[in-house]
Amino acid sequence: MKKEKLTVIKVGGKIVEEEATLNQLLQDFSAIEGYKVLVHGGGRSATKLAAQLGIESKMVNGRRITDAETLKVVTMVYGGLVNKNIVAGLQAKGVNAIGLTGADMNVIRSVKRPVKDVDYGFVGDVEKVNAELLGNLIRQGVVPVMAPLTHDGKGSMLNTNADTIAGETAKALAELFDVTLVFCFEKKGVLSDENDDDSVIPVITPELFQEYVQKGIIQGGMIPKLENSFSAIDAGVSQVVITLASAIHQQGGTVIKK
């Protein structure tokens, strides 16, 4: 049976935390046809609230160290403020959104990250995504809006990277749908010349990826991002797109596929 199309879109905190960019995103997201899921960040708002409460934000390798007080902050900001603001905004545009964390309907269960060199605190590594109930909601026309939070199945919420939420959700939904995973990016796509914003590489296959890495065209933080994209594709996601948030309902960006 041919699977129906579904688009999972991940947007960073910056876009959803400022009114002008959020409004544009809501409009662009509303214009996407077919089944869809939005995954959002919210780090700037969390850092701001933490500062107002006198809680220091400690980051290691770009990840937030999440002690008990910080877990309360991210639960409030990601699961409450940012998530419900997006949901209410989408409802106003006729999109029947539902805000979810991984705890809701046990959609994503994680395990608290083991302490190695760094103790990240209440940070979750995803163990299991339950796509069935999520799929039922989507088929009824409901649009999940997912906050970067999961739970451990023992009563605690866990702070979880939004890229990971998007990737793991896309993989799990790929059993039920023909999934395109879109990572919104600050550039038009993966660039062949970092000084030329228009030098977007239209398609990257595993073979091209090897070639670009060997030639030094793709380097730095883009390498793990693309490795994650290929891992999603290996797990059944049809394609991954890296593009500008303002271009999510259009063709464009870099398409990563087999």
Next chain:
Amino acid sequence: MKKEKLTVIKVGGKIVEEEATLNQLLQDFSAIEGYKVLVHGGGRSATKLAAQLGIESKMVNGRRITDAETLKVVTMVYGGLVNKNIVAGLQAKGVNAIGLTGADMNVIRSVKRPVKDVDYGFVGDVEKVNAELLGNLIRQGVVPVMAPLTHDGKGSMLNTNADTIAGETAKALAELFDVTLVFCFEKKGVLSDENDDDSVIPVITPELFQEYVQKGIIQGGMIPKLENSFSAIDAGVSQVVITLASAIHQQGGTVIKK
């Protein structure tokens, strides 16, 4: 066709905001058989966070004046912190909970309360409950946990009284289920002697209600509470129970019915 039983339980903030009482509630709520919905408050946590952020909590007639900053606080506290803490706690007990505000799946749309003597700010008066998608979730074994927040359909969240959320949700679900609405109370039920905690009136019908009011046995704030209960029953709710939170999975308390 005989409708299946569903219990809507409303608990105040105090119970869900303290770890010991919350744990007991989660256990008692888990023990309730059949379909169920939990509606919670969270006012103390909201007042606490507001104070930490230097926002004054203004109450009129027991209702919070909700300016733009206070709306952010209640959205964070009710929709994020308190709601997700309950959801994660129920998941740990094997209850497949989902946290919802009125914005999620457009479950409860409100209208911002018109300014008369008092400007309550971003406070919602319920206009419409959409029970269909909620009913579908419930029939799949999902247990809604509802925060005292709604939305206006124009992009704004609205602060909404938890008793009202419970009452209106119970009424709407009464079209699909045989609904018992339980209001958790600090006493064992409606008392015939306010100085005797064991003087619980077991059953109140409209006729008994008139009689008790005339005799001065029922007075003060209990009158509007019972009027609301009869309004729920008039709208199709089978019975309303006023009882201790610790007694929600047992028989007991005051039963209000036709």
